[in-house]
Amino acid sequence: MIKPEIPKNETFRLQALKELNILDSKAEQEFDDLASLASYICETPVSLITFLEEKRQWFKSHIGTDLCETDRDISFCGHAINHPQELMIVEDATKDERFADNPLTSLKDTPVIFYAGMPLTDKMGNALGTLCIIDHQPKTLTETQKSKLKTVANQVVKLLELRLRNNKLKTIEKELRAKNELLKNFAGVVSHDMKMPLTNMIVTVDILKEKYSAQLDEKGKQYLKYLKQSSFTLSDYITKILTHYESDKFDDLEESETFDIHHLLEEIVDLFNIREDCEINFPEQNIELHCNRVALEQILLNLIGNSLKYNDKEKIVIDVECYLHQDVYNFTVSDNGMGIPEHKQKEIFELFSTVAEIDRNGNKGNGIGLSTVKKLINKMGGDIKVTSTLGEKTSFSFSIKKNTVKKTA
Incomplete structure (x- = not known):
């Protein structure tokens, strides 16, 4: 038996293999499918997708055998990777001096007699492993089988390239x-x-x-x-920034309390201490809600607050609707206010995006509230949209999922 030589680019090869983060990973159907295809094309009982570490070869996919790894010193693939662009074929290992007394060749029931391995070579020329097929008796391949085996190996390489890109994207995301x-x-x-x-x-x-x-x-x-006035404005701005970032820390939005919509709205309206001529119409049906009360209160505070602030009419009219449909609560908050220009309606939920120069009291908005509202609604399994006619009215419609997880003490 002749041990495989170590490739001249071994250091770079092992580094490239490490970057794949594939060793000892779970089985993946995509790899198993390609290994099975190779076995089918070449009519062999065993096919493997192998990767060679410093001292072992590990099988990402192993069709026709229960082995998951072997020592690199006795591996056929260790020889194959020394010729990164060539298909290595051993038609009868018992007659090849490199493998004649190899322990794999001498196995009692499943000896490795025929072997064909195509190196899995990356763009930098590093042969990371092989796609190989094995038979327990001498065998030859047709030219078509050789060509198709190389084609399947190319598909494995493409899978590896995709995996590498995904790994890099995950790192960047992290x-x-x-x-x-x-x-x-x-x-x-x-x-x-x-x-x-x-x-x-x-x-x-x-x-x-x-x-x-x-x-x-x-x-x-x-x-x-x-x-x-400036101090109060800045204080309000800071409070809203804190609210926006604190909304990221809502980890229990799936936990619910039981309460009715009328009672919640009454408490919210009391908080505003409204002095203008204002009419706020509650939903006709006082339905019982099962959701995160704190989050919904924050959402309605922002929406009703905007309806009060951005209104240029002598009498402010706000309509709040709520109904349950297929375990989803649907809300609408409508007003007879300033309205939102059509070209602004797509961006109003972006952080720091504002619509009007000043509100009813002459104060400038900071574009934080609606961004926080959208974030909370999305976390509660819903979405929000706006419809508006400039100078006449605005309606915000949103949905949230009905929760069944009770709030813990």
């Missing part, structure tokens, strides 16, 4: 997720750290106004008013 998490944590920390100085600014403005009011002219008082 890195991007990690960087995104760092950015979110940074935004959260910065936002939290800014809340206290802003609160101090607002309190300081009130102190200055109260203590030095007699010494300030109207312009000075106006400046203090601008400073306080």
